[in-house]
Every structure is written in C-alpha cells, then in structure tokens.
Amino acid sequence: MPYPEIRPRRLRRNAAVRRLVSETRVAPAELVVPMFVKEGLAEPRAVASLPGVLQHSRDSLRKAAVEAVQAGVGGIMLFGVPAERDETGSGGLDPAGILNVAIRDVIAEVGDSTVVMSDLCLDEFTSHGHCGLLTPDGGVDNDATLSAYARMAVAQADAGVHVVGPSGMMDGQVGVVRRALDAAGHQHVSVLAYAAKYASAFFGPFRDAVESALDGDRRAYQQDPANLRESLREVELDVAEGADMVMVKPALPYLDVVSAVRAAVDVPVAAYQVSGEYAMVEAAAANGWIDRERTMLETLTSIRRAGAQIILTYWAVEAAQMLRDRY
Numbered sequence: 001m002p003y004p005e006i007r008p009r010r011l012r013r014n015a016a017v018r019r020l021v022s023e024t025r026v027a028p029a030e031l032v033v034p035m036f037v038k039e040g041l042a043e044p045r046a047v048a049s050l051p052g053v054l055q056h057s058r059d060s061l062r063k064a065a066v067e068a069v070q071a072g073v074g075g076i077m078l079f080g081v082p083a084e085r086d087e088t089g090s091g092g093l094d095p096a097g098i099l100n101v102a103i104r105d106v107i108a109e110v111g112d113s114t115v116v117m118s119d120l121c122l123d124e125f126t127s128h129g130h131c132g133l134l135t136p137d138g139g140v141d142n143d144a145t146l147s148a149y150a151r152m153a154v155a156q157a158d159a160g161v162h163v164v165g166p167s168g169m170m171d172g173q174v175g176v177v178r179r180a181l182d183a184a185g186h187q188h189v190s191v192l193a194y195a196a197k198y199a200s201a202f203f204g205p206f207r208d209a210v211e212s213a214l215d216g217d218r219r220a221y222q223q224d225p226a227n228l229r230e231s232l233r234e235v236e237l238d239v240a241e242g243a244d245m246v247m248v249k250p251a252l253p254y255l256d257v258v259s260a261v262r263a264a265v266d267v268p269v270a271a272y273q274v275s276g277e278y279a280m281v282e283a284a285a286a287n288g289w290i291d292r293e294r295t296m297l298e299t300l301t302s303i304r305r306a307g308a309q310i311i312l313t314y315w316a317v318e319a320a321q322m323l324r325d326r327y
Contacts (some may be wrong), residue, residue: 024305026297028072028320032117032270032312035068036209037061038081039098049205050275051282053314055081061102062109071320075115077165077312078102081210082125088133089122093151095158097125103159117163117192118156120149120177129207129214131168131221140221142170149173150180157186165247167194169221175241192270193243196231196257198223202250202276209275231257232264239265245310250274252299255306262307270310271303278314293322 011021038045041057056064068076080099082091091097099118106116122145123131132145145168153164164181166173174193181189199222207214223230235246244267248258251271262269281299285292296315303311313319 024301026300026304026311026319026323028323029074030304030310031073031300031316031320032075032077032115032310033068033073033316034077034079034312034314035061035064036079036081037098037102038211039083047205047209049208049279050314051279051286053209053278055209058102058105062105065106065110065114068317068320069110069113071317072324073114073316073320074310075117075163076106076110077117077119078106078161079119079210080124085125085127085213087127089125089148092122092125093148093155095155097155099124100155100159103156103161107160112162115162116160117165118159118161120152120156120164120166121168122148122152123168123212123214124210127213129212131218132170140170142172142221145170146172146176150176153177153180153189154184154186157181157184157189161189163190163192163245165192165194167197167249169194169197169218169223172241174238174243178242190244191242192245192247193235193238193241194249194272195235195238195243195246196223196248196254196261198225198250198254200225200250200253200274200276202253202274205275205279225253228257228260232260235261235265239267243267245270247272247310247312248308250277251303251308251311252277255302258303258306258308268309269307270312271306271308273299273303273311273313273315275314297322 036055038055044054044056044060047053082098103118121131130140132140135141156164166177199219247270248254249272251273258271281295284290
C-alpha cells in the first residue's frame with residue numbers, strides 16, 4: 001500500500017492534543033439554566049418527565065440560583081407556575097404574581113452575578129394554555145395580546161429582571177415590548193427574542209413542568225417545522241424591532257436554522273435545548289443505551305458548533321461544573 005503522506009490522526013493522538021486543537025468549546029458562561037417556581041410549594045417537587053428537574057419553592061429557587069452562580073453559568077431563565085389561572089393570564093401581569101415575586105427573590109439573592117431572565121408569555125398563566133388572549137371564536141388575538149405583553153414586560157422589569165424573553169410568537173411583540181420598557185424607564189433591560197420558535201413535538205415534558213392547560217396546539221402562531229426561510233424573516237423583523245439577542249427553539253432538530261440565523265445577523269444567537277431533547281437523552285441513558293455524560297456534552301457542542309453563542313439547557317449547572325474541570 002502507498003505510504004500515507006498526510007496523517008490527520010496525529011492531531012487526535014491523545015487528550016492533550018485533542019484539547020489543544022479543538023475547534024469548538026462550550027464555556028459555562030454560555031449556558032443558561034431554565035428554572036420553574038410553583039406558587040404555594042413548601043418543598044421542591046420533581047417533574048416526572050424531566051428527571052433531575054424540579055418545580056421549585058421560593059426557598060429552593062433561591063438556593064438553586066446560588067448553586068448556578070457558583071457553577072459559573074451565564075444566566076437563569078425563570079418560569080412561573082401559578083396556583084390559579086384565568087382566561088387573560090392576569091397572574092403574569094400582577095406584581096405579586098409568582099413569576100414577578102420569583103424575579104425579585106433571585107435578584108435579591110444573586111444580584112448581578114449572573115444574568116436573570118424571565119419568560120414573557122401568557123401560556124403558563126392562562127386557563128386555556130395559549131400564549132395570548134383569545135377571540136370569541138377561540139383564536140389567539142395577536143394585537144390584544146401585544147398590549148398584555150407590554151404590561152407584563154414592565155412588571156418583570158419593575159421586579160428587577162435583566163432580560164425579558166418574549167416567547168409567544170406574536171407579530172410585533174419585540175417592538176411593543178421594547179417601546180413599553182423604554183417608556184417605563186427600563187432602557188437598560190435587554191430583550192431576548194424567541195425569534196424562531198417552532199410548533200414542535202419536543203415541548204411535551206415542559207408542559208408537565210408548567211402544568212399547562214393547553215388543549216389543542218399552537219400551529220396557528222408558532223412556526224411550521226418544514227420552514228427555514230420563514231425563520232430568517234422572523235429574525236430579521238425582530239432585530240429591526242430592537243431585539244438585543246435572538247433565539248431558535250428547539251435546538252438539535254433545528255441546527256440548520258441555528259447556522260443560518262448565525263450567518264444572517266450580528267447580534268448574539270441563542271438556542272434552547274428543550275425538554276424533549278433533554279428527556280430523550282435521560283431516558284436512553286437510564287436504560288443503559290448511551291453514555292449520559294458524553295452524550296450531554298456532545299449535544300451541547302453540536303449546538304455551539306452550529307453557531308449558538310448562548311445555550312439554554314436543563315443540564316446547564318451540571319455541564320458547567322464538568323466543563324470547568326475539563327478546560
């Protein structure tokens with residue numbers, strides 16, 4: 001056989017060499033951990049379909065926030081689970097509602113030592129489970145919902161949040177939120193736009209975590225999984241409306257979208273490794289079919305390689321601790 005003159009394997013020889021020439025690294029500061037806080041809980045409660053993920057009490061949320069900061073994660077994304085819901089999702093706008101209270105708790109506990117983010121959507125707070133206000137015929141009223149989002153954004157900013165994440169996929173939501181924040185004197189609060197959020201089957205376990213009341217689906221306002229160019233249009237609109245960062249959700253089934261968005265914009269790009277992605281790996285690992293830790297890090301690396309600078313993942317704290325030791 002002819003002698004191979006080119007030997008790429010030299011750069012894979014051992015762990016030290018592989019580490020030296022690694023093209024893609026995931027840093028703890030690029031990870032954001034989603035956290036759920038449930039109104040009225042005295043003790044944290046496990047989410048059955050998300051092994052290792054909890055619905056927090058207010059006390060356990062504060063402790064978890066400190067743990068996340070100590071691990072070096074870049075941020076915390078907060079979701080509220082109210083004790084009661086109504087047609088208009090009023091609990092999300094109420095300064096005394098569980099999400100706004102949780103924001104104040106976390107800010108009081110960790111201050112500016114990590115980025116405190118909040119989900120800006122009505123779905124956790126509505127009795128029908130949709131992301132907006134409904135018309136008489138049961139559709140989602142885009143423009144009426146925008147008014148509610150504006151008030152919700154100001155309530156979250158008043159509570160001290162650093163970043164709001166409008167996630168309902170309403171047309172014009174970023175512009176309305178930006179104007180409302182500025183008018184209320186919150187020019188310093190950033191907007192992370194859920195710019196490309198797909199009507200995905202991978203959201204199932206999340207709905208358990210927030211005890212969603214949704215009956216039906218959200219295909220009339222979330223994106224068709226078949227479409228890529230539509231995502232680029234949505235991203236372009238959100239950036240034009242004032243988004244400081246944009247996000248693709250889910251992550252792994254949409255790495256091509258992440259890559260295309262990264263190439264299209266000059267603002268930071270985030271991707272959300274959603275509940276179904278996490279749960280599949282956990283289930284396979286629990287059955288001994290895959291190596292859990294290797295798979296965890298491989299999935300995060302693939303999202304980073306595709307172009308996401310920020311990754312929301314339920315593994316954020318654990319992965320941050322592992323990556324800190326690895327590099």
